[in-house]
Amino acid sequence: MSLYKDIIEKKEAIAVIGLGYVGLPIAESFAQKVRVIGFDTNKKKIELYKKGIDLTNEIGDDTIKNTKIEFTSDEDKLEEAKFFIIAVPTPINLDKTPDLSPVIDATKILGTKIKEGSIVVYESTVYPGVTEDICIPILEEESKLRCGNDFKVGYSPERINPGDKVHRLENIKKIVSGTDEEALEEITNIYTLIIKAGVFPVSSIKVAEAAKVVENSQRDINIAFMNELAIVFDYMGIDTNEVIEAMNTKWNALNFRPGLVGGHCIGVDPYYFIYKAENLGYHSQIIASGRKINDDMASFVADAIIKKLISTDKIVKKSKIAILGITFKENCTDIRNSKIIDIIMKLKEYGIKPIVVDPLASKEEVKKEYKIELSDFNELREMDCLVFAVAHNLFKSFSFSKIDSMYGKISPKEKILIDIKGMFSIPDLEKSNYTYWRL
Incomplete structure (x- = not known):
């Protein structure tokens, strides 16, 4: 079996299933070296890609226009490939349990298209055991082939950081695993084509699956610790960011900061670990506690906003509030699992209907996902509070003169500025004479 050789000689193709924030950059990187079929069930998304429009903003419109990716929503096109990468989302249900339906659906589609000698690699985040216990049986049932004898399977967790222009796919070390040594060798060689930072083979698929949920759970716990400190320091009247800056003067300090934890990874992956642990009879204590703290932060922020409105003698229900930003993180178009939504919902409980502005987010997508109409900057007038x-x-x-133009004709002390991400320095905020609050 030398699929690697056939791929570099373009006798065989790679197919990437799922062309979102993860799949699209992978497909583009491989397309610079070998033949790539990019498949997604979303026909509208495929048509936009064909027109040279990058919905994710991960690789850019210019790259999309010139890419060699063969975009398709036709399942039969997958029969032209022999190496498959599944990079579909793995969200959670309303009850915080894993929603494996996207990866199961992709596996069912692929199961009817693989042939002898095929290799299937999963990149979607799952708990340990999903690939071997759930996905492989589906592939075998749909294909009537046997894993190990007729086709191979691997797992290589995605580590792409949406919106990050520094830590890119090619310079992040890639964990790889396979059902046997032959599969591992082929998968290692193929990923080496695009990963400059190198690959890190592990002994089993379960180890690779565990590594992904653990690395994000670790970040979640550390952020939860900082969020808990921020809550306590708020009661004490101490600025958390100043404490962190002082703490970071020590060589072994960990530079985590408080904030809202959303998105498709850190706010989701720990629940996959918690779910699997509970199925085995163990109730997670640290990870579950961290999740609870982080999930509750939006309510804490919303309450802080209300307190500032009251402190400036404003009528809460009649206050005009603008929320600047709705994506789950900075400089990114991704709105999945955005915790800004939780702040908006909490404010609505007080009778407040905030204006929401985010030039990076798709108005259509926000309306479809959250039933929220995004506004334009020119609508930010006569505001009482900017968040x-x-x-x-x-x-x-933004200069303070630009920010000032968004408020109504009220005294500086009546102008409330809520700085969730610590964007502004305390001296600048105090110089403005605004009533402010930082997380």
């Missing part, structure tokens, strides 16, 4: 929720570079570039 800087996401640290987009555009927002950071």
